[in-house]
Amino acid sequence: MEAADIDQAVVIIAAHLGRALSLEDLDGGLLAYSAHRPTADRVRTNFLLSKLVPPDVSAWQLSHGIATAVKPVPVPANADLGMLGRVCVPLLARGFRVGYLWILQLDDEQTPESILRELRIIRSELDALAEMLLNRSNADPDGRIASEAQFLAACLGDRDAVVAVGGWPCVYGRGPWRLATLLGHGDTAQRDPAESSLLHRLSALHATLGIDTVLFSAGTETHAVLLLHDEIDGFDQSEVLRRFELEVARRGGQLAAPALLGLSEPFTDLRGLPSAYTEARSAVQAARVDTQLGRLVSFRALGVYQFLAVEGRDVSAFESSLFSELRDLDRNGELLPVLELLYDKDGSVAEVAEHLHLHRTSVYNRLGRIRSLLGVDPLGGRTRLELHLALKADRWAGRPRL
Numbered sequence: 257m258e259a260a261d262i263d264q265a266v267v268i269i270a271a272h273l274g275r276a277l278s279l280e281d282l283d284g285g286l287l288a289y290s291a292h293r294p295t296a297d298r299v300r301t302n303f304l305l306s307k308l309v310p311p312d313v314s315a316w317q318l319s320h321g322i323a324t325a326v327k328p329v330p331v332p333a334n335a336d337l338g339m340l341g342r343v344c345v346p347l348l349a350r351g352f353r354v355g356y357l358w359i360l361q362l363d364d365e366q367t368p369e370s371i372l373r374e375l376r377i378i379r380s381e382l383d384a385l386a387e388m389l390l391n392r393s394n395a396d397p398d399g400r401i402a403s404e405a406q407f408l409a410a411c412l413g414d415r416d417a418v419v420a421v422g423g424w425p426c427v428y429g430r431g432p433w434r435l436a437t438l439l440g441h442g443d444t445a446q447r448d449p450a451e452s453s454l455l456h457r458l459s460a461l462h463a464t465l466g467i468d469t470v471l472f473s474a475g476t477e478t479h480a481v482l483l484l485h486d487e488i489d490g491f492d493q494s495e496v497l498r499r500f501e502l503e504v505a506r507r508g509g510q511l512a513a514p515a516l517l518g519l520s521e522p523f524t525d526l527r528g529l530p531s532a533y534t535e536a537r538s539a540v541q542a543a544r545v546d547t548q549l550g551r552l553v554s555f556r557a558l559g560v561y562q563f564l565a566v567e568g569r570d571v572s573a574f575e576s577s578l579f580s581e582l583r584d585l586d587r588n589g590e591l592l593p594v595l596e597l598l599y600d601k602d603g604s605v606a607e608v609a610e611h612l613h614l615h616r617t618s619v620y621n622r623l624g625r626i627r628s629l630l631g632v633d634p635l636g637g638r639t640r641l642e643l644h645l646a647l648k649a650d651r652w653a654g655r656p657r658l
Contacts, residue, residue, distance in 0.1 A: 262392070263288045265385045269357070272378050275371070276300060276360040279385075282506050284309035287355065287389075295362050298338030313337055322346060322356060323506055328375055330368040333361075343371045345382060346509070349390035352451050353509040357385070404457060404474035410526070411435070411481060411533040422526045426471050430485055433471070435520040435529070437536040438463075438480040438497070439544065439656070440504045441513035449477045456480040459503035467492050478658050479540070481533065486522040493517060493552055516540045519554040538565035541655040546648070548600050560645060564652045571649045578630055578639065579646035585629050592647065594622045595634055599644040603635065 262279070270277045270290030277290040278300065286307040299313055309317070320331050322344045333341040345357040359371050375382070403424075409417035421427055438460060457475025460482065464470040469488035474481050480500070497517045505512035518539025520532035535555035542561035543553045555562065564571055574580045586592050594608060598619070601607040609616045623634065632639050 262385070262388050265381070265388060266290055266357075269378060269381050269385065272381065273359060273371070273374055275362070278303060278358045279355060280309065280358065281355050281389075282353065284314055295340070295360055297340040297360070299340075300360060313339065317344065320344075324509055324511055326509060328372055330372070341365070341368060343368045343375070345375065347382065347386040347389060348509060349383075349386040352390055352454065353507050354386055354389035354392075357382070403472075407472055407474050407483070408476065408481065410529050413530040418526050418529055421529070424472075427483065427526070430471060431526075432486040432522045432524045433526070433532075434484045434486050434488070434522050435532040435536040436482040436484055436493075436496075437518045437533075437540045437658070438482065438500050439478070439516045439518070439540040439658070440500070440508075441515055452477045455504065455508055459500055459507055462503050463496050463499035467496060470496065476658075478656070479537075481536070484519075490552075493519070497552055514551055516543045517552045518543060519552075521555055534565075534567070537658045538562070541565070541658065542652070545651040545655050548597075560648045561652060564649060571645070571652075573646040573650035573653065576642050576646035578632070578643055579650070582626065582630060582643075591622055591626050591629075594619055595626060595643065596647045598623070598635075599640065599647070 266277055266279050266288040267290060275290075276295055278286065279288040280303075281287055286303060289304055303309060303313075316334055316337060316339070317331055320329055322329050322331070325344070325346050326348060327346070329344045329346070331342050331344055333339055340363070341361040343359045343361075345359065346353060347355045347357055359375075361368060361371065406417050406420055410421045427433075438456075440456075440459075453475050455475070456477075456479060457473070460473040460475055460480035464473050464482065467488075469485040469492055470482055471485060472483040482496070497515055500517075501512050501515045504510075504515065518536045518541075520535035520539070523529075523532050538561065539553050539555045539558060542558050542565070543549045543551065546561070549557065549561075558565070563569075574583075582591060582595075594612065594614075597608045597611060598605070601611075605616050605619050608614070609619050612619075626634050630639075634640060634643060
């Protein structure tokens, strides 16, 4: 989509409204604006000159909920900023947030009601502008989409794709490598698969800009995949995770929510891509169902989930008669959480009590009830192994399918 088409669309909308307009991307960068109208404030003038929204203005705008809004949002004047009242129109195409159109109130206009009425008349023009921006976001410079498809095919075991990826300048001679999977917290089930893939690919791409140890990124319907140099450190991993959360939130039009990052083991031969992909996916799946693992987790740190994640293995918690019996008897859900956390904390009653906000005596009492109900000591070696595995298998059964 040519920039001239977007400029023309803004000019047409401005002519309909007879007001000063500016169009910005999700980063607060200027994309287009209408010719000066009689009304202009300091914020608009500085924005057109600098082409970027300053932090104090951005904070004022965001405080009125524009990042998650799906309808026009009036933003009141702010004398300290030199800012007249205006209306923000969130531009969404096929459920995907693509930018913001700002419409300035006139000097003598006390409320935004007139603007809100006029916007209803030009709904089709606004939708057309949003579609243009979506097409712009989905542009494919230098065959990026084809490269991502090839990379994902290599991750799924396509031998020709593995060979091709190995010859890429950004990959050749850069090993050892690791794979990472990024999983957002939001529900993408309501989105069209193509929209979800676009959300994840763009979020991953922008989240990794400037981080040299990230060699490539791609997006799928449910998650993003990164090819990393093994030297990536914990700071860069955390920074990628933080940025990804923000990108998914603002592009998806939702509140920022914790995301997860799963890391594979290092590998020196790209034929190990499929195995590494399985490891990275297993890591985020386990992290999603077991918060004790943290939000940034490596396959090496999964413990028993490595065993449960083996392809073709389907361990049911209810294969344990002790687990089945205790689940039926624990009608208030008080016993199993204490038992699982006690296993996870190496038997530390103090840590369990602190985590669950209980008195230590309550923990001992519940442990005694479990012992009485089952007729065996839940901390005994074989019993502990059986119950701990069953508890984790029960969690694993609820993992997201990636």
